[in-house]
Amino acid sequence: MESIQGVLSWLGTTLRLMSYNKAGFIGFLMTSAILLLCLLGPLWIPLDTKTKLDKIYQPPSAEHWMGTDHQGRDIFSQIVHGGKDVIYVAAVAALLSTLIAVTFGTVSAFAGGVTDSLIMGVTDVILTIPQFPLLAVLAAFVKLDNLTLLGLFLGVLSWPALLRAVRSQALSLKERDFVEAARALDLGTGHIVFRELVPNMMTYIVISFTLALTAAVYTQVGLVLLGLVPVSSSNWGVMISLAWTQGAIFFRDAMWRIMMPILAIALFQLSVITMTRSLELAFNPRLRTMA
Amino acid sequence: MAPILEVRNLTRQFGKGRETVTAVDAISFAIEPGETVCLVGESGCGKSTTGRMVAGLLEATAGEVLFEGKNIRQLDSNAYRRYRQTVQIIHQDPYSSLNPTQTVRQILTAPLLRHRKVKNSAAAEARVLELLEIVDLTPASDVIAKYPHQLSGGQRQRVAVARALTVDPKFIVADEAVSMVDVSIRVSILTMLARLKREFDVTFLFITHDLALAKYFAWEGRITVMYLGRIVEDGPTQRLITDPRHPYTQALLSAVPEADPALAQHKRQIELRGAEIPSLLALPPGCSFHPRCPYVVPGQCDRTVPALEPVEVGGRVACPVRKQDAVSLLV
Numbered sequence: 001m002e003s004i005q006g007v008l009s010w011l012g013t014t015l016r017l018m019s020y021n022k023a024g025f026i027g028f029l030m031t032s033a034i035l036l037l038c039l040l041g042p043l044w045i046p047l048d049t050k051t052k053l054d055k056i057y058q059p060p061s062a063e064h065w066m067g068t069d070h071q072g073r074d075i076f077s078q079i080v081h082g083g084k085d086v087i088y089v090a091a092v093a094a095l096l097s098t099l100i101a102v103t104f105g106t107v108s109a110f111a112g113g114v115t116d117s118l119i120m121g122v123t124d125v126i127l128t129i130p131q132f133p134l135l136a137v138l139a140a141f142v143k144l145d146n147l148t149l150l151g152l153f154l155g156v157l158s159w160p161a162l163l164r165a166v167r168s169q170a171l172s173l174k175e176r177d178f179v180e181a182a183r184a185l186d187l188g189t190g191h192i193v194f195r196e197l198v199p200n201m202m203t204y205i206v207i208s209f210t211l212a213l214t215a216a217v218y219t220q221v222g223l224v225l226l227g228l229v230p231v232s233s234s235n236w237g238v239m240i241s242l243a244w245t246q247g248a249i250f251f252r253d254a255m256w257r258i259m260m261p262i263l264a265i266a267l268f269q270l271s272v273i274t275m276t277r278s279l280e281l282a283f284n285p286r287l288r289t290m291a
Numbered sequence: 292m293a294p295i296l297e298v299r300n301l302t303r304q305f306g307k308g309r310e311t312v313t314a315v316d317a318i319s320f321a322i323e324p325g326e327t328v329c330l331v332g333e334s335g336c337g338k339s340t341t342g343r344m345v346a347g348l349l350e351a352t353a354g355e356v357l358f359e360g361k362n363i364r365q366l367d368s369n370a371y372r373r374y375r376q377t378v379q380i381i382h383q384d385p386y387s388s389l390n391p392t393q394t395v396r397q398i399l400t401a402p403l404l405r406h407r408k409v410k411n412s413a414a415a416e417a418r419v420l421e422l423l424e425i426v427d428l429t430p431a432s433d434v435i436a437k438y439p440h441q442l443s444g445g446q447r448q449r450v451a452v453a454r455a456l457t458v459d460p461k462f463i464v465a466d467e468a469v470s471m472v473d474v475s476i477r478v479s480i481l482t483m484l485a486r487l488k489r490e491f492d493v494t495f496l497f498i499t500h501d502l503a504l505a506k507y508f509a510w511e512g513r514i515t516v517m518y519l520g521r522i523v524e525d526g527p528t529q530r531l532i533t534d535p536r537h538p539y540t541q542a543l544l545s546a547v548p549e550a551d552p553a554l555a556q557h558k559r560q561i562e563l564r565g566a567e568i569p570s571l572l573a574l575p576p577g578c579s580f581h582p583r584c585p586y587v588v589p590g591q592c593d594r595t596v597p598a599l600e601p602v603e604v605g606g607r608v609a610c611p612v613r614k615q616d617a618v619s620l621l622v
Binding site: 176184 | 343347380384397405
């Protein structure tokens with residue numbers, strides 16, 4: 001019981017802190033709404049697959065909130081069903097790249113010497129490889145139809161910039177007296193990295209995570225649009241790609257069909273980026289105790 | 292008695308090539324168990340660097356720190372663990388020495404559990420409360436859940452002391468431990484440290500730039516005076532204060548302001564030939580104090596580095612010219 005209450009009061013404080021920044025809180029609410037709609041929406045809103053020749057390319061109306069496509073199918077239902085995969089792949093990619101960057105960035109800063117040189121060497125090499133062309137080449141050899149695999153690929157290529165930033169943060173933090181005190185107490189490298197350094201970088205890490213998330217969304221949609229990833233499900237990228245190849249940009253009535261997935265992506269990215277303003281507040285222990 | 296810690300020809304240089312600075316230059320001393328030693332000197336004289344090397348937090352360029360008679364860099368894992376639990380440090384700045392993301396409870400529990408000083412978290416909680424009582428942070432149950440930013444500078448410094456005490460240390464390096472604390476709180480923290488000295492048999496290496504503080508804290512102990520990386524004089528506090536032999540120690544003592552106006556009137560001012568401390572990048576040859584020393588002997592002081600030699604009144608003095616001459620600081 002007590003632990004449940006603890007969690008609830010923690011959540012309450014977090015939400016209150018996040019609400020201090022109005023724009024950030026709106027971003028947070030929109031992000032939550034989009035996530036709920038994409039993850040739970042498909043349970044209530046069936047995917048419209050039936051061709052209705054009399055309803056081709058209709059503008060938004062009460063019946064079809066986002067209009068209809070070239071076969072008269074409801075675009076809103078496709079948007080609802082198409083978000084899950086995009087968000088999933090981006091989350092896998094962002095998680096992996098943040099995990100790699102934080103772990104090796106702090107270890108690199110803390111260990112120094114040969115370990116540091118080695119990690120920074122690998123980082124610089126990966127950083128020099130242009131990500132998108134490499135993915136394009138990789139797509140020729142590996143069949144990227146598995147979503148998790150695609151996310152892992154994106155993650156494995158996108159950590160170097162974050163790693164350098166984390167390393168420089170850790171380098172400045174490790175000179176602080178509390179880290180020296182932890183060394184004097186022989187608390188161990190694991191404790192120093194994950195209990196002393198990382199919590200002090202949490203704001204930064206969370207914000208980097210959200211930026212990695214948005215970057216992964218764009219890369220992924222780009223890959224789909226270029227047809228480098230097999231078009232397997234109905235996701236936002238696939239929707240743009242199909243509309244594009246079917247000439248939607250040349251046809252005024254088809255505008256809704258190509259604009260809706262673009263708007264969905266843009267809105268999602270905007271919400272996530274604005275949310276970071278509130279995340280800054282939520283991870284500041286100073287504010288937490290004042291609330 | 293075997294010394295608890297010994298330092299031999301300890302040297303630390305920073306920088307490379309032409310920019311090399313010798314912060315600590317081949318100093319040697321030994322500290323007996325239960326002793327209180329004050330390391331005194333102006334800022335930049337290498338006292339903090341010495342403290343950090345003694346606490347094993349900074350590697351020496353040359354020389355060695357001996358714990359139980361062995362170099363701390365060559366201890367086996369058991370002996371190293373003993374060393375780490377025996378020797379602790381209290382930093383100068385209580386605003387930087389506590390992790391802002393941890394509560395007092397977290398700060399104090401981690402070392403207790405890590406070194407198996409307590410069996411479980413319930414015992415840890417009890418021990419943390421006990422430690423907070425020891426450092427006069429009462430009511431302990433209020434303080435335990437607080438974050439560092441909710442505490443005053445003095446309270447933070449007490450938490451830092453409590454953290455050092457978690458591993459039951461026998462030797463504490465207090466690096467300017469009260470210089471960042473409000474003057475009004477200073478005495479109470481010093482009294483608390485003095486109590487630890489008595490009750491827990493802790494040996495102190497007390498680093499300070501304030502001779503008055505050193506005199507107060509180490510009246511029964513020893514004072515070591517450093518100047519530009521070298522020890523110029525050391526000895527029992529009472530002898531060093533009343534009968535300083537090195538001209539630098541005399542100058543330092545004469546510069547300490549006296550609160551009593553009657554005493555202040557009779558205090559002798561040692562006239563130095565220069566007020567500027569030489570840069571560590573361009574140390575004067577011979578005795579590094581000679582450009583400022585009123586007793587300088589040309590041809591001797593600017594040629595050879597004076598050795599730190601024992602004097603019969605107690606302690607060691609690095610001044611062959613003046614070590615036999617007592618100088619009264621009162622006129």
